[in-house]
Amino acid sequence: MLAMKILIDTYKIKLILLSVIQTNSYIQTILLLLLLLLLLQLLLLLLLLLLLLLLLLLLLLLLLLLLLLLPLLLLLLLLLRLLLLLLSLLSLLLLLLLLLLLLLQQLLLLLQLLLLLLLLLLLLLLLLILLLLLLLLLLLLLLLLLLLLLLLLLLLLLLLLLLLLLLLLLLLLLLLLLLLHLLLLLLLLLLLLLLLLLLLLLLLILLLLLLLLLLLLLLRLLLLLLLLLLLLLLLLLLLLLLLLLLLLLRLLLLLLLLLLLLLLLLLLLLLLLLLLLLLLLLLLLLLLLLLLLLLLLLLLLLLLRRRTTTTTTTTTTTTTTTRLRRRRRLRLLLLLLRLLRLRRRLLRLLLLLLRLLLIILIIRNKTTTTTTTTNNNNNNTATIITTTTTTTTTISSSTTTSTSTTTAMTSSTTTFFTFIYYKYYYSCYYFYYYYYYRYYYF
Numbered sequence: 027m028l029a030m031k032i033l034i035d036t037y038k039i040k041l042i043l044l045s046v047i048q049t050n051s052y053i054q055t056i057l058l059l060l061l062l063l064l065l066l067q068l069l070l071l072l073l074l075l076l077l078l079l080l081l082l083l084l085l086l087l088l089l090l091l092l093l094l095l096l097p098l099l100l101l102l103l104l105l106l107r108l109l110l111l112l113l114s115l116l117s118l119l120l121l122l123l124l125l126l127l128l129l130l131q132q133l134l135l136l137l138q139l140l141l142l143l144l145l146l147l148l149l150l151l152l153l154l155i156l157l158l159l160l161l162l163l164l165l166l167l168l169l170l171l172l173l174l175l176l177l178l179l180l181l182l183l184l185l186l187l188l189l190l191l192l193l194l195l196l197l198l199l200l201l202l203l204l205l206l207h208l209l210l211l212l213l214l215l216l217l218l219l220l221l222l223l224l225l226l227l228l229l230l231i232l233l234l235l236l237l238l239l240l241l242l243l244l245l246r247l248l249l250l251l252l253l254l255l256l257l258l259l260l261l262l263l264l265l266l267l268l269l270l271l272l273l274l275l276r277l278l279l280l281l282l283l284l285l286l287l288l289l290l291l292l293l294l295l296l297l298l299l300l301l302l303l304l305l306l307l308l309l310l311l312l313l314l315l316l317l318l319l320l321l322l323l324l325l326l327l328l329l330l331r332r333r334t335t336t337t338t339t340t341t342t343t344t345t346t347t348t349r350l351r352r353r354r355r356l357r358l359l360l361l362l363l364r365l366l367r368l369r370r371r372l373l374r375l376l377l378l379l380l381r382l383l384l385i386i387l388i389i390r391n392k393t394t395t396t397t398t399t400t401n402n403n404n405n406n407t408a409t410i411i412t413t414t415t416t417t418t419t420t421i422s423s424s425t426t427t428s429t430s431t432t433t434a435m436t437s438s439t440t441t442f443f444t445f446i447y448y449k450y451y452y453s454c455y456y457f458y459y460y461y462y463y464r465y466y467y468f
Contacts, residue, residue: 084297084300091293095289103284109275113268116268120264134246134250134347138243138246141239141242142168145236145239148232149232149234152228152232155228156228159221159224159225163217163218163221166214166217167214170210172215177203181203205273313390408459444445
């Protein structure tokens, strides 16, 4: 019963309000202005939908470009890693060659020491042989002296024994002794000459050996110097080749960076052109909307003039005209309700599109962070890659700021539109019921 009483009271209040609205033409004009505002809001919603669709297309294009550029960047990084590995292998090979050269030098030094030791041993042997020869000569001289002494003793004995008998033979013996002495001296001289010749031959052989050893040493030194020169030349050639390769690699990296920068500039120019086109389109749409608004205002003014003239002239018209007007008003209210429903659907679509935009921007931020981590892991490449990472981080920061601004705009727009939606939704329902009850009960 209380609910029925409340409903009856609310209907009474509504009827009183409707009677007041019918009597006042200002309230009717306000309602028409509300309808115009609803139309304008729908047009604005459509424009927002178009803008969101264009943003989605741009984001999809950027994602496609990133997907196309990411494998290329990964391939370039792999190539750079392979080049670094090759350079490291070449450096290891150079180090091994240097170690081998050092080992060969040490072996050559050991061989030289062995040859010097052999020469010293040969000299010692020669000295020993000379000493032995001298000792033999001394022994021979001593033996000869002993023999002479023995012979003298024998002769003295013979002389003592045969002094008387062999006086004549003494002269002969003396002559013979003298001959023997001479022969012995000649023999000694011959032996000495032979020894001297042998010594001279030995000295000549030693000198020849020394000369040969010196020549061998000189030849070895020359060969070592030639080998060292050849190795130095080879090393210089290798170093020059490595320097040329490094210069070529730097030039290639610089060219790649220039190409990437040109691509980025082209992308930025394309984005600017697209933004300019969008702005031009928006300006055209706004001009069209303004023209439409002007036309609607002119129509409203004409309708208001006609209504004012009709209200002044046709105060005593029939009930048929009032019924036709009521029907028109009901149709307008029905159109308003349909427009509100469409507006509700458009708002839902807007919310869905905003969610999609947020998801796409989050994915894009994740992709940019992965690219920055891969670039940070490749610190061995060059400082140029760090510049590219800084550019990507600046782009990601700009995208994050754009996402934050878009989220703030979307939140503010959603709150504003929800407020307007609920306000005009309930007002249209109120007028709809008002005209419905008035048309059927009065």
